[in-house]
Amino acid sequence: MSNQMTIYDISKKAGVSIATVSRVLNGSTNVKPRTKKKVMDIIEQYGYKPNAFARGLGLNSMKTIGILCADASDLYLAKAIYYIEQNLRENGYHSVLCCTGYEMASRKDSLNLLLSQHVDSVVMVGSNFIMNNAEDNQYVKDAAATVPIMLLNADFDCSNVYCTLCDDYKATQDATEKMLDAGMQNILYLYNSNSYSGLKKLAGYQNALLTHDIPLKKELQQCFKGSHEDIDGVKNFVDHIYKKGIRFDGIVTSDDFLAVGAMNFARANNINVPGDLQIIGYNNSILTLCSEPDISSVDNRLEDMCIQLVKTLIGTLSQNEMPQKTIFSGELIKRGSTSF
Amino acid sequence: MSNQMTIYDISKKAGVSIATVSRVLNGSTNVKPRTKKKVMDIIEQYGYKPNAFARGLGLNSMKTIGILCADASDLYLAKAIYYIEQNLRENGYHSVLCCTGYEMASRKDSLNLLLSQHVDSVVMVGSNFIMNNAEDNQYVKDAAATVPIMLLNADFDCSNVYCTLCDDYKATQDATEKMLDAGMQNILYLYNSNSYSGLKKLAGYQNALLTHDIPLKKELQQCFKGSHEDIDGVKNFVDHIYKKGIRFDGIVTSDDFLAVGAMNFARANNINVPGDLQIIGYNNSILTLCSEPDISSVDNRLEDMCIQLVKTLIGTLSQNEMPQKTIFSGELIKRGSTSF
DNA sequence: CTGAAAGCGCTAACAG
């Protein structure tokens, strides 16, 4: 019953006009305290709730933000979503979630779906929304013509697009250099994405080697194509590389699940970690705590990034001038899988 | 530009009335093919998209479902959200996500927030929305007066509330019995929630012991209060129990992270798994694959449940009579942490 | 098969 009531019903019962009810509802100051109380009482009494659609139609906004991500069940993305949703809600915004998968076409579809829903902005969570060629990124540009676009973990120069990211290039370079400094000679780089950010990480690895005058070897840069759930697949993948005679004394990865797979490979082959093989993960997720030894990993300050992203978003929606790019630094969390 | 267009603009350009445009938009059959094409062409040409708010106001629905969950970064819940969102989208519904945390007050607030948004239904993901006393569950009843409520992993008898769950009682009982049959005498039960479902699992454990004429011991039923991220905390928790002199040759848990913590405890104390200690997790998450040996775990067919839940939801919204309760059976996935 | 017109419930000028 109660939520069938309209502002008209309330105005009648309170003996005022709908405008006054609306004012009370929206906290306008220009209402006499007494009438305000009278109206409030009626609202309270009947449990009246304003109709969100009508309000949305009038204001052309329902205070809703679209969250786009490839896969909400990915450990890292799930955390990001959690932080972002929470911060948005604290700022009075709702979150419409839309998981796109990893196909380009469905990314575009999902984005359009959100836009047709009239969201106030779209947050793209994860590096895989920006590819390494302009054509594939056109859909972001197009969307930015309608609403501000917030990118987490991606870097894209475009008006009305705001990026919050970690310097993955530097973080990977640092991690690799620490390994090199500790004496490792043959470092395998294991990654799973060719997104813009994925290639940045790879470049960080490469640059670390070059800085140390170590030639790059193609066979030491391996891309695993499987799912982030397929730890066994990773293990077999590394095993396969190893069985081909390729040798390495260190492994730097672009994601913790790859590091876990590498760890399982080592155990299966009686390779001592960190004695004979050192391993570094990325994202500092719970996965790093599950194996023995536990796994060193790059923490890229996800929560800080999410908080910042929402701040920037809210600022933008409030017509404030906001920085288009905010860059955090990653930090290697040292655990048992490395000895430095 | 394009999405500023209204149905009026289109009707003018097509030389028809807005009613006709609306009919075309909604696929009404009563439109002459030729006019239909004419209108479609204009719509196409100008990239017109109907205003979702206006439509929502008219139809009193924006085809949006609220998803409530304690913590979208929890491995299990994140997966559930992923499956549900995907299935909803395939059925033309959007998902508004709202993470409530584990406090009762904020559960109610979040629910009200969703209802004030005029969602068509609310899905509550996770057992912790139903407590073991009627008073605490009143808020669900109240909400059900407005929209259908879908419960995943919880059991609650109430009109307009639909439950999709796994028989956690039986699954835990089975797992415990298998351990008993394999000869374990002192089985520690490790859990972390007093939700209705949490207590069901506990009862399953207890019943298994009783069936085998083994007296229940309080010190063998331990509730870990920490976060699902705190694997080290779990390890210390079990360690503390052990150091108190309490002995066990098997551990059954209510969540995989507890099993991983138990595994780490065993390793730290040089207790052989599964030789001297067998461990069973719950949820069959990726965590079971990270340690050596890998961990046996109860799979409760999350994806099937989610698919079913959405089917039931869609049916209900289409005014079909749907079953109020759908119960799946869990299945123990045997891995290296058990020897049976 | 098509058009006119009455809402849907709220916000925001504009008057008073």
Next chain:
DNA sequence: CTGTTAGCGCTTTCAG
């Protein structure tokens, strides 16, 4: 300080 009124853009009778 309060009321009147004109939209917001779409759906849906009801006539024709």
